[in-house]
Structure formats: structure tokens, C-alpha cells
Amino acid sequence: MAKNLVIVESPAKAKTIGKILGNDFEVQSCYGHIRDLEKDDMGIDIQDNFKPKYIIPEDKEKVVKELKKMAKDTEEVWLATDEDREGEAISWHLCEVLGLDPASTKRIVFHEITKPAIEKAVKHPRLLDMNLVNAQQARRILDRIVGFELSPVLWRKMSMRNSLSAGRVQSVAVRLIVEREREINHFTATSSFKVEAFFTAKDINNKSISFKAEGPNKFKTVEDAEKFLQNCVGAAYTVKDITVKPGKKSPAAPFTTSTLQQEASRKLGYSVSKTMLLAQKLYESGKITYMRTDSVNLSETAMTDAQAAIVKNYGDKYHQARKFKNKNESAQEAHEAIRPTYMENTSVDDSDTKRLYDLIWKRTIASQMADAELEKTTAKIDISTNHEELTASGEVLKFDGFLKVYLEGKDEDEEEDGDEKEGTLPTLAVKQSLDLKEMKATERFTRPAPRYTEASLVKKLEELGIGRPSTYAPTITTIQKRNYVEKRDKEGVKRDFRILTLKSDKISKDTDAENTGAEKAKLFPTDLGMIVTDFLNQYFNNVMDYGFTAKIETEFDEIAHGKKVWNKMLNDFYNPFHENIQNTLENAERVKGEHFLGDDPDSGKPVVARMGRYGPMVQIGKAEDEEKPRFAKLKQTQSIETITLAEALELFKLPRVLGMFEDSEVSVNIGRFGPYAQHDKKFYSLKKEMDPYTVELDEVAPLIVEKRTAKDERTIKVFEKEKIQILKGPYGPYIKQGLRNFKIPKEKIDSAADLTVEEAKAIIEDVKANPPKKKAPARKKKAE
């Protein structure tokens, strides 16, 4: 055992640092937090000043045991966890668990994994900062209180029996999506007319070039637009003046977790979890620096490296050293920005991670490159028949600079409304007269804010200071898993728009159609998400406030700076919060999210949409009526808030009987697992393109035949009496009894078709007696 034991959080980091520090140091990883609050009684003794009760989670026992042994065998332990609140707390937990004295144990920190940074850190150890540790404990305890007191309120007050949850981060994330959805639903588009004139002119080489100029303003009505065109009839067009202005563009900062997720989403179409998975691979294979970071900083070594790569590949004038500052106040900057470990690796071989690596390489390189230089030309054009004027503008790239490598993508809401990129203008001269090809006034509609993508939601959360780099992807997954939010596409609808064209001094009127409102891979709130959000907003507006996290973060900072006492801060939060919990439990009604849609024309009974135990539904009639109410499930794309009476009544048309096939009735319906057909007591899932409301017998009958044969082919053997089947699955033959599947031992796989009842029973008993090892028992949810 080496003289010194250094503990860091990540194993990949341990490996790198181990190489730098040499033989006197053994570097080990603790794999993040090694202790957490126990779950019983929230793991907090509230009466005893919020005293936390920590345990070592099952999956950390092994690591802790190993660390204990190593700590015993070494002369000195160095705590080298990340330099932020969480890292400090991890070091403190290590002290507690390994029996180290916080008053003498060496604590070292570095923001980058480079030789000079680490050697410097080792020369200047400090001690544990208990104020920072206490700030973390306050954070941890507050989150536990909020989560574990709010969630049970939902279990009691919602009419669903899912495992509902609420928390400081996830509930606000859902709220953002719910509010955006309502904003879109309540949005009414207004239109205006935009004038564009198309000219041809000769450039200096006497070549004819077309270009476009824009009208003086947008016209609110078609009459105003027409009047303007009318006033241009017979006009001559002359260049009045030309201004040329230099401009520049600068590169974006190197990647943080959040910006990497955004760019990978915009440019590669990756979900945030896919991005993180690939980044993790690159990190573990030593290709990039740590991928969970909020820092835009590059180490000196990286900057020098980048400079060398730029000068070599593009030449000296393309290089410009830049240091970026973080805009985000909540950043804790324990690491570097995400960058390639070695800039000279321009790409990686692995096809999985290649595209993401290329993106990181380009972004990093571009961040150290020169500005792009532009020249923006604006020409004002006189109209002889009135005193309005047209404006033509164009942009010319004088020096590409960083654009040679990389340009950051834009989100939908940052795009200028419908404007294409500025083209180039021909070289014009003042007083030059121009030929008008045509002038158009096109109707354009205002657009609501776009729905969030996973990545744009992360961006918003980061702006609000909610969540951390390590939790963005898991949070997005959680709110989808809880069925508060779903990611899906939406088909657009056709919308007509009007165009007025002035050509050869005649005005013509046309109508064209565009597709509007189409969405791809966007986050939509479910009815459940909306109802839970409304409930939490109503009773817990404090926690649901967008500024709540920012507010408590400043208090955590005060604790970290020794200006506030952690359990007093918790006490101030807890008392009113807990009282509110009690009041809500006592007084709030059970929530159904009921919406009255109108009366059923057939029976005259009221039709309501609401949340049932099994999800959103519509109901005709009341429970107290003599005749039982009728129920129907809402379709995937429908919502309690927006469904109309007509759409609701349509839902009651199922189940439909299609007719007879092979002497049995065929009917279709929508069940727990989607649309299905029923025939001869057996069920067949309908194909995606089959609509249960319109599908006919001649489409369903072949499906029944097809599925029946497929099933026969999958069946190897059936023991009817024992309800045992031997089936062929994607991993080879297996045994099925009732609903349970059993693995056939390797040695019998090849002779699976020859198994007798007795042998099959023996295998079942054997598997039951020795169940296969379960993985990650602590956190794994049982499959549904």
C-alpha cells in the first residue's frame, strides 16, 4: 500500500490523477455520495433540530468497505472530491465513515485535471469547510422534506392511484410545460401583411442579379396592403442612399452540460439522456473532460493546445485566445468546460460517439478563434408615386474566422419570424433606377411560443437556477416516467393565407395554404400533469414559485459563508410549510379535474370529462342516477381541458361489432394496451394504421389469420392440463406457465422440443427455488 491515499469521486478521474501523482500516491474513487438520509421518518429528526439520520446505501457498502481497508493501511488520506457544496459534503461523509479527524485531514481541490493544477493542489492542502458542508446538509434535508411531505399529499388528494411524486425541481419543470401548453391553447393568431419587392439590377460586371427589398411596415388589414400596392402602380424605383456598416460575430463559449445537451438536440436530434450516455462513454475512454459541469472555463493547457491546432490547421490569423465568464450565478464551477482531452484528436473512431465528439471538438476550437467580420449593406429605395420607401439589405462575409469551423444553432423562439438569411446585394449606385419584377403583400400570422423540447426545458431550468448538471437528464426522465409529461409529435393543420401581387401594374389576389402548428419531439403535459400542477399551485405556491430555488440558494450561500445557521434556516422554512401540509390534508377536496362538456343529445344527461382511477375519461350521466353512467377513455392526443362534446360522444362508439368471421363475432375496442380486435375469445392488437372507429372486417380478418399463424410458429409444445407452454422467444426457447416465464438451463436448450411435462415442472420448481439474481435492488422499480 502506498504512503498516501487520495479519494476522488469518479474512477476515470482517479486513473488520470494516479498517473500524475506517481507511486507514493494511491488514488481511489468513492463513486459520488457514500451516505444518504434513511427513508424511514424522512431520515430527519425534526424535533431534534433537524438532525439527519444517515445510512450507507446498499449499493455503496462494497466501496465503503474497500475504502475503509485502504484508509487503515495508509499513512495519510487526502480528500480530493469536487470543489463545490456536494463535493465538500462527500469529503465530510468520508471523514465520518472512515474515522478521519476533520480537524487534521488534508483536503485538496482542483478545477482541472492537469499536471500543474494537481501538483499545486497537493502543495496547498486545506481543511474541511464545515460551513459549506452544512449548506449541503440544509439543501439535502430541505429537498427531502419537500419531496416526502408533498408526495403523500398527492397520494391522498388525487383520484389516480399511481405512485405520484412532487419535488422542488420536478414540479416546477412540469409547471413550465403546463403553462406553455395553456399559453398555446389560448393563443389567437393575428395576421398582418408583409410587403416584399423583387428587383433585378446590373452589377459591376453588367450581370443581371435579382434581389429583394422590404416594404415600409406591416399592414394590419388586406385593405391597407392593397392600398399600398395601388399607390405603387406606375411607379419608378430609384436607389436613394446606400450605407455600409462593418459588423462582427463572436463564437459561443465552450460547452457546459446544458449547452451540450441543447446543441446535440438542435444539430443531432439527440435526447438529453442519449447525449449524456455518449458523453459518458467519451469521458470514460479518456477522450473528453468531465461531462457534468456548469463551467465555461478552459485550462491554460487546453488553450495552448487549441491555439496550436488552430494555427496548424487554419493559420495564425484565425486564432484569438478567449476566456469566457459564466453568466449563470448559480454555477458552482467545480470542473472545466466540456472539451476534448487532446485537441490534436480531431475525431474518434467509434461510430456511436463520433458525431458528439466532433461537435465538442468544433465548439472548443471555435471558442478560441477570431471573430467573423461582416459587411452589412442597406439600400433605401424611393417609390416615385408616394413618399414611402423600400429597404434592401444584404450581408457579405469579409473574413470567416470561427465560422470556418462552427456556428451555434438556434432554438425556434430565437429565429427571426420567418425571415430567411440575408443574401447578398448587387453593387448598387445612388440614383440608379431599378426594374421591379413584382411586389407581393403576403399575409403572415403571429405564432405562440413554441412547446419545449427536452433541451430547451433544460435551458430554461438552468436560467432559473433550478437543478444541476447531474440532474437535468434524470429530471426530464422522471417527469415522463411519472406520466406528467410526454414527448411526442403533433400534426399541423392547414391554414389559408392571402397574397396580393403587383405585377406589370396590375394587382392580383391569391390564396395559398401553409401547414401550421406541427411539432416534432416536443414535451406535452398530460391531464395528470395539469391537474397535479394546478393542485400544487393552489396549495403550495411558495414551493412552486419560479424564484423559490433562487431564494433558498441565496440562503444556502449565507450558510456557506457562516452568516446563517443551517437548522435555523430549515426551521424558518419548515414551520409554515408543514402547517400548510396539515391544512391541505384536512381541508382540500379530492381532485378530479372535472370539466362539463354539455348534455348528451340522446339521453339529455350531462357529459363530463375528468380524471378517473385509470386515467382521463369521459362520462355520460351521474353515479347517483338510476341507470349506471357510461364511461369511455380519452384518446392519447385528447385532453380533458380541450375535448369538445362532439369528440367525447364519438368515443362512445366503441366497442364496434364488425361482423362474423369463421362463425364468431369480430369486435374492436381500445384497451389498456391500445386498439385491439376480439375474435373467438382471443385478442389481436390492431396495426398502427388501423383506426378502431373506421376499420372494417375485411381489414381485420387477415390480421387475425396472420397473428394466429405467427403464434403457432412461436409455440413449440403445449401441456394443456398443466398450463405449461414451451415457446420460442427472441433469446431462444423458454417455458411459460400462466403469466410467468422461466429460463431453460443451458444444457437443455438444444433439446427444448423434447422436454417432458415432468422435466418442465422440475425446471420451474428449480427456478422458483433459486430465483435469478436481481439487479440493483435498492432503486429498481418493479416492472409493470
Added chain:
DNA sequence: CAGTGAGCGAGCTTCCGCTTGACTT
């Protein structure tokens, strides 16, 4: 796999943040 939909209530669920693992029902 393919019903259901009131209320009661067995016994269960739940947070955020730090880290990777594992061998298919």
C-alpha cells in the same frame, strides 16, 4: 394483456444530487 371508473383502506409509493453498473422475459 385486453373488465375497471364510489369509498374504504390492506400495503405500497416519494425527494435532489453525487457517481457508475450490468448479461437480458
